[in-house]
Amino acid sequence: MADMNHIAILPILVPMAAAIANVVLGDQRSSNRIVGLNIAFSVISLLVAALLFTVLAQSGQTAAAVYPLGNWPVPFGIVLVADRLAAIMVLTTSILSLAALLYASARWHSRGTNFFPLFHALTMGLNGAFLTGDLFNLFVFFELLLAASYGLALHGGGRNRVRAALHYVAINLVASFLFLIGVALIYGTTGTLNMADIARAVPHIAAEDRGLFEAGAAVLGIAFLIKAGSWPLHFWLPNTYSSAAPPVAALFAVMTKVGFYAILRLWTLVFANSSGPDFTFGQNTLLMLGVATIAYGSIGALSCKALDRLASYLILVSAGTLLLAVAYNAPGVTTGALYYVVVATLAAGALFLLKDVIDQILPAEAQVLAVSLELYGDEEETLDEDEEVSRTIPAAATLISWCFAIAALVMAGLPPLSGFIAKFAMISAALGAENAPSAATWWITGALIVSGLLVLVAMVRNGINIFWTSLPEDGVLRLRPLEIGPIVVLLALCVLLAAMAGPAMGFFAETAAFIHAPLGYIETVMPPGGAP
Amino acid sequence: MELTLALAIGVLAASGVYLLLRPRTFQVIVGLSLVSYAVNLFILAMGRLRMDAAPILSGAEANPADYTDPVPQALVLTAIVIGFAMTALFLVVLLAARGLTGNDHVDGKGN
Numbered sequence: 001m002a003d004m005n006h007i008a009i010l011p012i013l014v015p016m017a018a019a020i021a022n023v024v025l026g027d028q029r030s031s032n033r034i035v036g037l038n039i040a041f042s043v044i045s046l047l048v049a050a051l052l053f054t055v056l057a058q059s060g061q062t063a064a065a066v067y068p069l070g071n072w073p074v075p076f077g078i079v080l081v082a083d084r085l086a087a088i089m090v091l092t093t094s095i096l097s098l099a100a101l102l103y104a105s106a107r108w109h110s111r112g113t114n115f116f117p118l119f120h121a122l123t124m125g126l127n128g129a130f131l132t133g134d135l136f137n138l139f140v141f142f143e144l145l146l147a148a149s150y151g152l153a154l155h156g157g158g159r160n161r162v163r164a165a166l167h168y169v170a171i172n173l174v175a176s177f178l179f180l181i182g183v184a185l186i187y188g189t190t191g192t193l194n195m196a197d198i199a200r201a202v203p204h205i206a207a208e209d210r211g212l213f214e215a216g217a218a219v220l221g222i223a224f225l226i227k228a229g230s231w232p233l234h235f236w237l238p239n240t241y242s243s244a245a246p247p248v249a250a251l252f253a254v255m256t257k258v259g260f261y262a263i264l265r266l267w268t269l270v271f272a273n274s275s276g277p278d279f280t281f282g283q284n285t286l287l288m289l290g291v292a293t294i295a296y297g298s299i300g301a302l303s304c305k306a307l308d309r310l311a312s313y314l315i316l317v318s319a320g321t322l323l324l325a326v327a328y329n330a331p332g333v334t335t336g337a338l339y340y341v342v343v344a345t346l347a348a349g350a351l352f353l354l355k356d357v358i359d360q361i362l363p364a365e366a367q368v369l370a371v372s373l374e375l376y377g378d379e380e381e382t383l384d385e386d387e388e389v390s391r392t393i394p395a396a397a398t399l400i401s402w403c404f405a406i407a408a409l410v411m412a413g414l415p416p417l418s419g420f421i422a423k424f425a426m427i428s429a430a431l432g433a434e435n436a437p438s439a440a441t442w443w444i445t446g447a448l449i450v451s452g453l454l455v456l457v458a459m460v461r462n463g464i465n466i467f468w469t470s471l472p473e474d475g476v477l478r479l480r481p482l483e484i485g486p487i488v489v490l491l492a493l494c495v496l497l498a499a500m501a502g503p504a505m506g507f508f509a510e511t512a513a514f515i516h517a518p519l520g521y522i523e524t525v526m527p528p529g530g531a532p
Numbered sequence: 533m534e535l536t537l538a539l540a541i542g543v544l545a546a547s548g549v550y551l552l553l554r555p556r557t558f559q560v561i562v563g564l565s566l567v568s569y570a571v572n573l574f575i576l577a578m579g580r581l582r583m584d585a586a587p588i589l590s591g592a593e594a595n596p597a598d599y600t601d602p603v604p605q606a607l608v609l610t611a612i613v614i615g616f617a618m619t620a621l622f623l624v625v626l627l628a629a630r631g632l633t634g635n636d637h638v639d640g641k642g643n
Contacts, residue, residue, distance in 0.1 A: 136607055140610065140614070143614045143618070146618075147618065147621065150621055154625070154628075158632075159633060162625065162628045163629060163632075163633065163639070163640045165625055166557065166625050166629050166638065167638070169621065169622050169625055170552075170564070170622065170638075173564050173615075173618055173619070173622060174564070176614075176615075176618070177567050177568060177571045177615075180571050180574075180575060181571055181574060183575075184571075184574055184575040184578040184607070185578065187578055187604065188578035188579075
């Protein structure tokens with residue numbers, strides 16, 4: 001058991017070592033050895049995440065690796081807690097990060113300075129945010145991942161990126177200040193920053209402090225909602241994501257999920273604590289915000305002619321779906337949401353990468369048309385000079401259109417792929433939950449089904465535009481294996497998750513049951529008998 | 533003292549928010565700095581205001597009631613460092629935007 005606990009810190013240490021190694025070795029973009037080293041680091045990080053996942057999967061439903069940093073006893077020191085929810089998120093991040101890194105190492109990494117160290121720092125911040133069990137430490141990891149993401153959002157330079165990044169940095173700085181105010185209020189009323197300790201202390205808060213505590217939680221919630229891209233706090237998202245370099249945007253797909261994760265973790269832990277009167281704190285607000293986000297995202301998706309903007313709006317749709325699932329606060333719905341978060345993240349990442357591949361093969365006049373149609377700026381990259389590097393793959397057009405079709409089916413939630421299974425699980429659990437069907441049940445059902453239809457329409461229209469009207473008729477398409485490979489793998493994982501839906505759902509259901517029984521988490525982190 | 537501190541936080545936050553909503557990037561960054569001062573003072577206040585009390589316990593038989601809460605002070609230190617670094621980074625982006633768009637409007641439009 002003691003050995004197992006050490007695994008919890010590895011997903012943070014490996015990317016950190018990678019970032020440091022890159023800084024030490026210097027920014028040698030053209031060196032194949034550096035690229036190979038970075039891919040190796042990313043593979044190790046994926047292996048570590050997979051190890052954490054399998055260890056937790058094999059050792060029972062309530063197993064969690066608890067790692068007190070510096071071996072300080074729990075409520076006083078900072079603690080890392082890797083339970084199954086954290087392990088799922090870390091594994092998803094690592095898969096997406098490896099895919100994006102492989103894609104970037106084909107050519108995008110050399111478009112600007114210091115791509116690899118920033119990339120690993122972002123992965124480290126993401127893993128840390130998922131693993132930490134301390135509220136202030138969560139803030140520190142948030143800042144880490146944001147600092148890296150500012151650099152990555154600017155990767156490649158150009159007017160559009162700088163303009164989008166300016167908004168992105170300003171909004172996230174304000175969000176960080178709100179985060180700090182929320183944390184300070186919670187510390188002022190509960191006297192602790194450890195999440196498990198807060199959950200334990202909440203029922204004992206004096207009645208006159210209750211209002212302050214709830215104000216703190218609400219401010220903290222707003223900070224998370226900004227990161228999660230919830231309506232009406234999401235206006236930074238489509239611009240930033242669609243102007244970022246494609247591999248960066250693919251990794252950004254997991255960043256909104258950090259907001260979802262933080263809300264899920266804190267709300268189930270702190271506010272669903274059955275002894276408190278706050279079982280439904282903010283539930284209705286979250287529900288309304290979720291519906292509004294889905295509506296805005298779907299309508300935005302319909303309005304898009306460019307695939308990268310469409311993918312950004314799909315991120316909003318999935319953020320809204322996840323908010324709805326958190327607001328519903330039932331284990332069955334959370335099960336579906338966990339399945340959905342994995343699938344939607346992988347598919348959205350694949351879509352951002354796919355957009356770049358399609359951009360490369362579309363004839364230049366179609367590109368000019370698309371840009372002038374979109375009127376949101378000028379793409380300043382000259383198309384690649386190293387055309388001879390690419391290799392001809394037979395039936396490349398077929399491969400790309402299949403990838404697009406799979407991504408569309410997953411994002412829209414049509415059978416037989418995993419998006420459908422996730423949405424079906426959420427709706428059926430919502431209908432079967434206690435005191436259902438209530439108004440919330442119909443909202444969640446309606447929002448999921450209608451958004452699926454709108455997303456499908458948007459994707460089909462884009463697909464027709466790209467594959468039936470714009471692709472060269474005669475042309476032999478050129479693709480780099482290093483670029484199409486990660487896309488195929490990401491989408492294959494989505495298909496695989498659909499094929500293995502039974503065992504996967506069983507695992508997610510156990511995870512959801514653990515999330516919704518906060519006493520288990522509290523007692524794992526702070527055993528009643530004393531130090532762990 | 534409570535009133536003074538509360539007024540200081542309030543005035544800093546209010547001026548900061550006003551400047552944040554202005555259209556020039558320089559005003560935005562000054563606003564961000566003011567808001568960060570307000571937030572830092574606010575975190576400090578959450579440890580309860582104490583005069584003439586040290587944050588570090590000395591000796592085993594010390595009475596914790598004679599000391600002030602050290603945790604918010606540690607948090608403020610971290611928050612100052614992070615806030616300062618992020619503001620510096622924002623300054624770089626601001627300069628880049630000024631160079632690329634030729635004006636200092638937050639949307640790069642201006643007149």
